[in-house]
Amino acid sequence: MTGLSEKIVLITGASSGIGEATVRELAAAGARLFIGARRSERLKALAQELGAQVDWRELDVTDPDSFGAFAEAAEARFGRIDVLVNNAGIMPLSPLAALKRDEWTRMIDVNIHGVLNGIAAVLPRFVARGNGHVVNVASVGAHLVLPTAAVYCATKYAVWAITEGLRQEHDDIRATIISPGVVATELGNDITDPQVAAALKDWRQKSLTPDAIARAIHYALAQPEGVDVNEVIVRPTAAN
Numbered sequence: 279m280t281g282l283s284e285k286i287v288l289i290t291g292a293s294s295g296i297g298e299a300t301v302r303e304l305a306a307a308g309a310r311l312f313i314g315a316r317r318s319e320r321l322k323a324l325a326q327e328l329g330a331q332v333d334w335r336e337l338d339v340t341d342p343d344s345f346g347a348f349a350e351a352a353e354a355r356f357g358r359i360d361v362l363v364n365n366a367g368i369m370p371l372s373p374l375a376a377l378k379r380d381e382w383t384r385m386i387d388v389n390i391h392g393v394l395n396g397i398a399a400v401l402p403r404f405v406a407r408g409n410g411h412v413v414n415v416a417s418v419g420a421h422l423v424l425p426t427a428a429v430y431c432a433t434k435y436a437v438w439a440i441t442e443g444l445r446q447e448h449d450d451i452r453a454t455i456i457s458p459g460v461v462a463t464e465l466g467n468d469i470t471d472p473q474v475a476a477a478l479k480d481w482r483q484k485s486l487t488p489d490a491i492a493r494a495i496h497y498a499l500a501q502p503e504g505v506d507v508n509e510v511i512v513r514p515t516a517a518n
């Protein structure tokens with residue numbers, strides 16, 4: 279695919295799964311990457327492996343100050359920000375009747391506030407410059423709801439709506455929704471309900487590997503300035 283050597287890309291949730299695969303994919307295409315998550319030892323190891331074009335900083339997307347400092351550090355390191363990939367997310371699924379309020383709140387904090395904090399950290403720069411690109415990782419759960427996934431899907435419907443709103447409000451800023459189907463990652467490892475955890479294992483029987491989503495993000499980023507890929511939905515087939 280097209281090289282990305284001019285692009286400076288920030289990626290959240292880069293310590294595992296889709297985020298890590300995207301770092302590898304975009305680094306191979308020549309992008310310069312500033313990567314964040316809470317597990318800093320993983321970020322450090324990834325940055326060391328990939329060399330000077332990748333730098334990192336510990337980031338908690340639920341904290342607006344942490345996200346602001348992350349964006350400032352990226353700009354100080356690479357001179358500007360071209361793209362923010364809001365990828366960080368959590369999925370502690372459970373039936374509503376279990377009343378796992380703490381898990382509902384954590385999902386809303388990471389999956390919705392995290393995306394909004396990211397937009398707030400870069401949007402003033404993009405508006406001032408008259409360009410920029412926000413890629414938000416939603417889910418097929420932004421289009422359909424499954425039992426035990428009501429709150430998770432609600433957060434992803436919100437990510438879809440926020441991204442579409444951003445697109446409508448700024449015709450000089452690109453906004454892309456990436457909606458993966460089932461991908462084999464660490465997502466859901468924090469499910470506390472044993473039955474739901476077992477069901478997730480079944481869903482994962484037919485799943486994509488994270489590089490499939492990384493290639494979709496690469497595709498959206500590689501388009502010329504005048505082309506905004508609004509959404510890419512990627513699902514596994516029976517061949518997996």
Ligand code: NDP
Nearest residue numbers: 291293295296315316317338339366367417461463464465
């Ligand atoms: P992983 O669990 O492998 O990755 C999630 C990432 O989010 C980790 O790097 C984690 O890093 C980061 N993260 C979680 N909380 C925070 C936080 N408060 N601040 C900063 N980073 C945080 O799962 P995936 O790679 O699968 O998930 C990536 C995205 O893809 C998510 O938004 C998910 O909802 C979405 N998705 C995944 C699907 C799948 O089947 N896997 C399907 C559809 C969508 P750390 O813990 O180090 O902070």
